[in-house]
Amino acid sequence: MLEFAHPWAFLMLLxxxxxxxxxxxxxESRDSLQVPYFQRLVALSGETPRTGSSIRRRLIIQxxxxxxxxxxxxxxxxxxxxxxxxVKLEKTARDLMLAVDLSGSMEAxxxxxAEGQKTDRLSVAKGVLEEFVAGREGDRLGLIVFGSAAYLQAPFTDDHETWLKLLDESIVNMAGPSTALGDAxxxxxxxxxxxxxxxxxLIVLTDGNDTGSRVPPLDAAKVAKVEGVTIYTVAVGDPTTVGEDALDMTTLEAVARTTGGGSFVANNREALSETYRLIDELEPANYDSQSxxxxxxxxxxxxxxxxxxxxISMPFFVMAARRKRRVAHD
Structure with a gap:
């Protein structure tokens, strides 16, 4: 369909x-010659003298x-x-941050x-997260890794391939041996x-309890609620473990409940995969459509x-100009 960006310009047609x-x-004024025998020239030429100006008419083609x-x-x-x-475009409508625990216990x-071979918790978590991210095309993803302190590994991005690469480069203890859940x-x-x-x-994956945060997890969860952030906590490992590596399920459940999220426990790869599947159903990929x-x-x-x-009209103008000169010469 044809449209005009400046339709007001058509007023110039007037x-x-x-x-x-x-x-x-x-x-156009011309020089003239005054002669004493003007009447004799008029009589000889047969022209009738007139006052005023003559207007040369253009050719129709002109x-x-x-x-x-x-x-x-x-x-x-x-x-x-x-x-x-x-043309319809689908734009990202959700920011999804994943916080991954890199404390020393993730090396267990x-x-x-997937092949049934024994491996560490972090490697299994990476594999499950890769499957989870594959279905999040409508989300911007961010990545936080935490141990003794929390660090931003990847800011919010639509580039999921780069996000996965940064996740794969994360290793146990790179953020310290402790678990700063509240700081994350x-x-x-x-x-x-x-x-x-x-x-x-925010989805938090951890296998321990908070051991060194400057901000208590529950206090951080209250702030998250005010900011409109929903938190899902995923505990990996054996919930019956005692000691420093014990899972603080009470705190994890309270954090999730405070923000309107959910809390899950996974002690094997299948359970962890099922956990992220459930989160995927609770928080389906979201899009804003634009056209x-x-x-x-x-x-x-x-x-x-x-x-x-x-x-194509130039020859006609040239002919008119030549005709004018010829008439003037005659």
Missing amino acids: APVLIYWLVPAHR AVAGLLGWCLLVCALARPEWVGEP TDFSD IGLSISHFRQSKTENRV YRPRKAMFHVPLAAFAFLYI
């Missing part, structure tokens, strides 16, 4: 009419070419555009991989504040037509 009405005709050329220039000034069919080899929640909140997306989710109509500028078409008109 310019020739206004000029014709309001602007006087061009007058008038038509002039008006048509002006119309083409005005059309180009109006900037015609070809508007295509609507009490999990089995607090760090995620500070990054959610920079986001304009209202749908915010636009592509526009292609077409102003060059009337300009090209004007150039063509100028070329």
